[in-house]
Amino acid sequence: MLDRKKKENLIRGAFFITASISIIALGLIIYFLVSEALPTFTGFDAMGELHGGVSFFDFIFGTQWKPISEHPQWGIMPLIMGSVWVTLLSSLIAIPLGVMTAVYLAEIAPNKVREIVKPMVELLASLPSVVIGFFGLAVVAPILLDLFDVRFGVNMLNASIMLAFMAVPTITSIAEDAIHSVPDDLKEGSLALGATHFETIRRVVLPASLSGLSTAVILGMSRSIGETMVVLMVAGGAARIPTSIFDPVRPMPASIAAEMGETSFGLERHYFALFAIAMVLFIITFLFNLLADHIAHKYKQVGAATL
Amino acid sequence: MSQMVQDSIANQVAEDTGLGLRRKLTQEFWFFMFRLAVVINGLALFIIVGYMVYYGLPAISWDFLTGMPTEGGLAGGILPCIMGTFYLSLGSMMLALPMGVASAIYLHEYARPGLAMRIIRLAINNLAGVPSVVFGLFGMAFFVASRDLGGLGMGVSIASGSLTLAVLILPVIIGTSEEALRSVPDTYREASLGLGATKWQTIVKVVLPAALPGVLTGSILSISRAAGETAAIMFTAAASYNPQLAESIFDEVMALPYQIYSLSVSSTDPERTLPLQYGTSLVLISLVLGMNLIAIILRSKLRKRLTK
Numbered sequence: 270m271l272d273r274k275k276k277e278n279l280i281r282g283a284f285f286i287t288a289s290i291s292i293i294a295l296g297l298i299i300y301f302l303v304s305e306a307l308p309t310f311t312g313f314d315a316m317g318e319l320h321g322g323v324s325f326f327d328f329i330f331g332t333q334w335k336p337i338s339e340h341p342q343w344g345i346m347p348l349i350m351g352s353v354w355v356t357l358l359s360s361l362i363a364i365p366l367g368v369m370t371a372v373y374l375a376e377i378a379p380n381k382v383r384e385i386v387k388p389m390v391e392l393l394a395s396l397p398s399v400v401i402g403f404f405g406l407a408v409v410a411p412i413l414l415d416l417f418d419v420r421f422g423v424n425m426l427n428a429s430i431m432l433a434f435m436a437v438p439t440i441t442s443i444a445e446d447a448i449h450s451v452p453d454d455l456k457e458g459s460l461a462l463g464a465t466h467f468e469t470i471r472r473v474v475l476p477a478s479l480s481g482l483s484t485a486v487i488l489g490m491s492r493s494i495g496e497t498m499v500v501l502m503v504a505g506g507a508a509r510i511p512t513s514i515f516d517p518v519r520p521m522p523a524s525i526a527a528e529m530g531e532t533s534f535g536l537e538r539h540y541f542a543l544f545a546i547a548m549v550l551f552i553i554t555f556l557f558n559l560l561a562d563h564i565a566h567k568y569k570q571v572g573a574a575t576l
Numbered sequence: 577m578s579q580m581v582q583d584s585i586a587n588q589v590a591e592d593t594g595l596g597l598r599r600k601l602t603q604e605f606w607f608f609m610f611r612l613a614v615v616i617n618g619l620a621l622f623i624i625v626g627y628m629v630y631y632g633l634p635a636i637s638w639d640f641l642t643g644m645p646t647e648g649g650l651a652g653g654i655l656p657c658i659m660g661t662f663y664l665s666l667g668s669m670m671l672a673l674p675m676g677v678a679s680a681i682y683l684h685e686y687a688r689p690g691l692a693m694r695i696i697r698l699a700i701n702n703l704a705g706v707p708s709v710v711f712g713l714f715g716m717a718f719f720v721a722s723r724d725l726g727g728l729g730m731g732v733s734i735a736s737g738s739l740t741l742a743v744l745i746l747p748v749i750i751g752t753s754e755e756a757l758r759s760v761p762d763t764y765r766e767a768s769l770g771l772g773a774t775k776w777q778t779i780v781k782v783v784l785p786a787a788l789p790g791v792l793t794g795s796i797l798s799i800s801r802a803a804g805e806t807a808a809i810m811f812t813a814a815a816s817y818n819p820q821l822a823e824s825i826f827d828e829v830m831a832l833p834y835q836i837y838s839l840s841v842s843s844t845d846p847e848r849t850l851p852l853q854y855g856t857s858l859v860l861i862s863l864v865l866g867m868n869l870i871a872i873i874l875r876s877k878l879r880k881r882l883t884k
Contacts, residue, residue: 273774280776281686288682290675291750292699294743298706301717304726369613377610386614388872393621395797395868397804398708399833400857404624406840407850434620441617467603488705495707497807498833502840522709526807529713534725547713551706558705562698 302551305544309343313541320538328545334508334519336528336539343542345549347508351518352550354511355428355500356493362433363493364486367440371485374441375448376470394438402502405431410503419515421505426514428504432493440489447481448474480568484561491557495550497522521550625861632858635851641859644819645830649839650848652819654856659821660734660829661863664813665802667738667825668745673795675742676749683750684757685779704747708807715740715812733826737813744808745798752797756790757783759878789878793871800867804860806833816842832860 312322323331323343331344370390374383409430410422451474459469475482505517506527519527525543532540643653679700687693719736721727730736760783768778784791814834822829836856843849 277774277776284678284682284686285692287675287678288687288696291679291696291703291746294746295699295703295706297718298703298710298714298743301714302710305713305717366613366616369610370617373610373614377607384876386618388869389618389621391872392865392868393617395800395804395864396621396624397806397833397860397864399804399806399836400628400861401624403836403840403853403857404627407853408627434617437617465599465603467606468599471606491705495705495710497707497709498837501807502837522707522807525713526709526810529716529811534721544713544717547710551710554705554707555702558702559698562701 298551302544302548305541306548308541309538309545313538315537323542328542329549332510334524336542337531341538343538345521345524345546347510348519348521348524348546349549350510351425351500351504351508352494352520352522352553355425355432355504355518355520356490358425358429358514359432359436359493360486360490362430363436363440363489366433367437367485367489368444368482370437370441371444371448372470372475375445376466376474390438390441393434394442396435398435398496398498399502401431401435402498405499405503413515417515421515421517423503423505423517424515425504425511425518428500428518428520429514431499431503432496435496435499436489436493439492440485443485443488444478444482447478447485450481451477480564484565487557487561487564491554491561494520494557495522495554497526501526521546525550625865628854628858628861631851631854632856635855636858640855645817646819649817649819649830649835649842650845650852654830654832654835654852654859656819656821656830657832657835657856658859660814660831661803661833661860663734663822663825663829664737664741664809664831665799667734668741668802669795669799671738671742672746672749672798676746676794676798677753677791679746679750680753680757681779681784684754685775685783700747700750703743704751706744708744708805709810711740711744711808712811714743715808720812731826732811732813732815732828734813734822734829735825737809737829737831738825740808740812741802741805744805745802748798748801749794752794753787753791756787756794759790760786789874793874793878796867796871796874800864800871803867804833804864806837809834810837814838832856832863836860 308320308322309328310322310325313320328343328345329349330346331342332346333342333344334347335342370386374386374390378386405427406423409427412422413419413424413427414422455473455477456469459473460466464472500518500520500523504520504523506519506523507517508519508524509516511518525546528539529543532543534540640653641658642655644655645657646652679696683693683696687696715736717727719728719730719739720732721729722731723729730739764782764786765778768782769775773781809831813829814831815828816830816834816838818828818830836853839849839853839856
């Protein structure tokens, strides 16, 4: 019997080690991002040639990103603003669309319709980003050029629309779960007081599922800010702080993906600087995820007590 | 409470109070907006897929699917891209599936709520949120880079790409496998343990077989995710032009998603490359949507069986 117990403990230990692989992977990602990004700030020595570092402050707040000019400048503010604006604009489209779809699915849809709409949303989520990027490039860009008097069809608006449809499924599926988990007696109470179904949704169901809805929105935005192929292909690629929604922009992931191919491994400042951008991007999405996790745990929906 | 009862009560009350019309119209308006949101989503899917089918179909022929690319990828077929995508998704699945299922087993069958579990979950959630381009850079610095630069020295290759993709799909597999384990009723476990089986025997002989269809669904979903991924393989596995089939896992390969991207940046002659891009996109979305459809159907059959 003792042997059996020993064996069970061994197996348990083996499973624990395998489960820790996620922690190890995340740790390795952080390690490589930091170690490859650091030379940007500390300076480095490549083949006997010394390169000075940029201060972290100048890197973040510098307004000129000119990595391959003769006097290179390493300010990523234009890239950060590109990411921020594209994400905000796409959220303006994706949040209402995603939440309304979720309300429809959880509250209004008859079973038969739900069985069609849910897979449809999942299929939308599964479309590869490069295909959506290509669609933006080949179909939406010419339409934008026709509709508006603009110089570029690949711009902030185009990227935001494409990103929105990638964020909608994320928002919808999390928001739907949140709305679903609002207890029936709350709704029944509201209806019994004479509220219409819509009034119940607006005054009871949505407030009661607010924490889940926030999680949905945060994760949707986090997805948009990290999405690469769409912004690489349809955002326009100009590293300038945008002044209009028709300006071409260069969000952080686009910069990394577009420029990494042109650098040489571990020898150039440009290479390290791109890792530094990736580190900033990682920190942003990491914070978004921590926030979502925190909200989900702290304001867990537990029955009527949440109201 | 059923929707119909809810609505009829609400309507009755609204009529009785005499304030009905305006409130009813508000409801009608918003319900219309909710339906409109769904229609917009459906249209988006339909239009994107429609464009790819309409412009992609004419480009597809037997030679296109089974031929080698020529003239730097501007003409010819896409066989190496199809095979490359196949190797990469298969490779990442072979690596991630055992680890993912084992992690899910630990989390669902062994772990007790506490700090260790919270940290593992946090790591999984954050791993799921890491942007794919960051995975790409990580793979480049860790798997691709040569030994003296601090990496494992596997070069731009199927091996590096599969490993990178494996880390990327790991959270998906853990999530779906856990859901599959959750759907196995506790009575199964209790019956097995009650008969004197150990926990390990229970997991292997009872829980896993019952969870298998769910695990299978999850694997199909993650294969499709890996197949459509571009940014993560850009610097770890993909070649923009390499008109031959891979002979070893240390070869770099062409891949469908990367091909779509690289044609759109390198193209100087859109008239010629657009049909190729539409054709390649159609092949890619047929694969990805097809796998997702299979997974969705499998899952709904499974749910029906469970609720019986």
